[in-house]
Amino acid sequence: MSSPGAPAAAAQTRIRGVQPSFDELGTPLRDVTFCVVDLETTGGAPGDSGITEVGAVKVRSGEILGEFQTLVNPHDPIPPFIAVLTGITNAMVATSPRIGSVLPAFLEFAQGCVLVAHNAPFDVGFLKHEAQAHGFAWPDFAVVDTALLARRALGKDEAPNCKLGTLARYFRSGTTPNHRALSDARATVDVLHGLFERVGSLGVQTLEDLHSFSSRVTTAQRGKRHLAEPLPHAPGVYLFTDDRGEVLYVGKSKDLRTRVRNYFTASETRTRMGEMIGIATAVRGIECATPLEAEVRELRLIAEHKPRYNRKSRFPERQHWLKVTVEPFPRLSMVKQVRDDGAGYLGPFSRKRTAERAMAALYETFPIRQCTERMSRHPNRSTCVLVEMGRCVAPCDGRIDMAAYGVLVAELRATLAVDPTPVVLALTARIERLSADERFEDAAVHRDRLSAFVRSSARMQRMAAVTSCAEICAARRLDDGAWELHVIRRGRLAAAGVSPVGTHPRRVLEMLQASGETVLPGIGPVATASPEEIETVLRWLESPGVRLVELDGEWTSPATGAGRYLRRLDNARAGADHHEPGERRRALRPVGP
Numbered sequence: 001m002s003s004p005g006a007p008a009a010a011a012q013t014r015i016r017g018v019q020p021s022f023d024e025l026g027t028p029l030r031d032v033t034f035c036v037v038d039l040e041t042t043g044g045a046p047g048d049s050g051i052t053e054v055g056a057v058k059v060r061s062g063e064i065l066g067e068f069q070t071l072v073n074p075h076d077p078i079p080p081f082i083a084v085l086t087g088i089t090n091a092m093v094a095t096s097p098r099i100g101s102v103l104p105a106f107l108e109f110a111q112g113c114v115l116v117a118h119n120a121p122f123d124v125g126f127l128k129h130e131a132q133a134h135g136f137a138w139p140d141f142a143v144v145d146t147a148l149l150a151r152r153a154l155g156k157d158e159a160p161n162c163k164l165g166t167l168a169r170y171f172r173s174g175t176t177p178n179h180r181a182l183s184d185a186r187a188t189v190d191v192l193h194g195l196f197e198r199v200g201s202l203g204v205q206t207l208e209d210l211h212s213f214s215s216r217v218t219t220a221q222r223g224k225r226h227l228a229e230p231l232p233h234a235p236g237v238y239l240f241t242d243d244r245g246e247v248l249y250v251g252k253s254k255d256l257r258t259r260v261r262n263y264f265t266a267s268e269t270r271t272r273m274g275e276m277i278g279i280a281t282a283v284r285g286i287e288c289a290t291p292l293e294a295e296v297r298e299l300r301l302i303a304e305h306k307p308r309y310n311r312k313s314r315f316p317e318r319q320h321w322l323k324v325t326v327e328p329f330p331r332l333s334m335v336k337q338v339r340d341d342g343a344g345y346l347g348p349f350s351r352k353r354t355a356e357r358a359m360a361a362l363y364e365t366f367p368i369r370q371c372t373e374r375m376s377r378h379p380n381r382s383t384c385v386l387v388e389m390g391r392c393v394a395p396c397d398g399r400i401d402m403a404a405y406g407v408l409v410a411e412l413r414a415t416l417a418v419d420p421t422p423v424v425l426a427l428t429a430r431i432e433r434l435s436a437d438e439r440f441e442d443a444a445v446h447r448d449r450l451s452a453f454v455r456s457s458a459r460m461q462r463m464a465a466v467t468s469c470a471e472i473c474a475a476r477r478l479d480d481g482a483w484e485l486h487v488i489r490r491g492r493l494a495a496a497g498v499s500p501v502g503t504h505p506r507r508v509l510e511m512l513q514a515s516g517e518t519v520l521p522g523i524g525p526v527a528t529a530s531p532e533e534i535e536t537v538l539r540w541l542e543s544p545g546v547r548l549v550e551l552d553g554e555w556t557s558p559a560t561g562a563g564r565y566l567r568r569l570d571n572a573r574a575g576a577d578h579h580e581p582g583e584r585r586r587a588l589r590p591v592g593p
Helices: 006-017 080-086 099-109 120-133 146-153 164-170 181-200 207-211 219-223 256-262 271-279 291-305 352-365 402-417 421-436 440-467 505-515 531-541 562-577 581-586
Strands: 033-041 051-060 063-071 114-117 143-145 236-241 247-253 282-287 320-324 332-335 344-349 471-477 483-489 492-499 546-552
Touching (some): 033 120, 051 080, 051 099, 063 099, 063 181, 080 421, 080 440, 099 120, 114 120, 114 181, 120 143, 120 146, 143 146, 146 164, 146 181, 164 181, 236 256, 236 291, 247 256, 247 291, 256 282, 291 492, 291 531, 320 352, 320 402, 344 352, 344 440, 352 402, 352 421, 352 440, 402 421, 440 531, 440 562, 471 505, 471 531, 483 505, 492 505
Parallel strands (some): 114 143
Antiparallel strands (some): 033 051, 236 247, 236 282, 320 344, 471 483, 483 492
């Protein structure tokens, strides 16, 4: 069995053992000094967040030349969620230097090096911002992103994602990432050497090779460029098909021909897309009036055809809901559809695990029963261990009647639909107590439960607001003076069009209203369209320049709703997300339902 440091050692041996030849072009990787850097921060946005720790390792030819580590006083308090994630507390950084004092030492340490980071735009972006803010000239560093390199070099069957922890295990790093800067930088060094070993067999021997690794165009790609020629320069949806007519992949673009052409050039670097292009024999284009129509059609076509090379939106029907049951002593239940039964619902959740986390957050706040047996109006049963733990009010043995239990359930339903504050306060207090006791893993579990509940509640409230409107007509003026027009009925896009310059937009809108799809009311906030379509429509409605022309209904959200807590959660998670770049690149949506 190989030792944990085997990949790094192998890379070191390979780099040292290869002698340069006269025809070798560029800078050999063995001669490059890399500075592998990692930061811990209070959030995800430079300027709004501060750096709390800097760690770096300088390495050349597989040999470690030096290390750099320091805690940093971020000036502002460290959010509790970040303290849970990193273990760095306000007390630990109280006497640490400010970033303005740390930067000169770091820049001297990294002088003449190629910077390396896992999700480099995050770490390098913070450093560049702070350098500019404190009047330091930022050197013209070459930058290598190990997350991006891993996505190009490894298949899904080798590494399910490109998180640092996943890659460290795959390459058997001698250091386990733990959200501390120096440890994560050491792990990234081993990942870098493991990736060098992988791409070296593909002909990558120099720094220039490394930067151009993603710029290869296969013969199969070049040979199929003619498939893009019949497509128009217009917004729409494109479908790659094989020789049997099976849809392999569905995509959208504001310019169909230009986008499809890119699949046959160096700009397309995804391994699975190269495989798909090798199978494809035709590309069919569907021209759309507006980019929003293209986005919606893409979602509907993916759901209809379920193409094997599309990763997202293939199974919108697979969703979960939390239901407050209708019975003498209601309980929470996980169901797969909403019924018109007077029950309270929360969702939809695309993942069962997220629904379970939200359910746990509700049980932390409301001590309703968790048993699944039906209960009569006057139960007389023995209690369970939850009663002894103080986590259930025990309707089973009659110590609480239906009226008092009903008050508790009414508060629960109000929390689902209107105001999540009781859950936020309860779980925040629990997280702070666990953090004070240094039980950081337990605190992280409760953080994830709180995030799952708040995000799902905010999402449901936003969707319910727009699906309650029988019709919304909206317009946006384009740069050339034309008007982009959409008719949205109960959250579903019913019609789309453009009113050209010189034509009154009202006439075009009236034609769209007359010819648009009829959408009947349904049950629940996503009865008329998939959650992805409703959210896509909402993003357009909330984008700059959009004007409401007609509104049939009330488009409102509760002032006390869950949306007011989202910014706090986003800032808390942002510090963790830079360690999970592969997931963020593959699925650009908030962690939640």
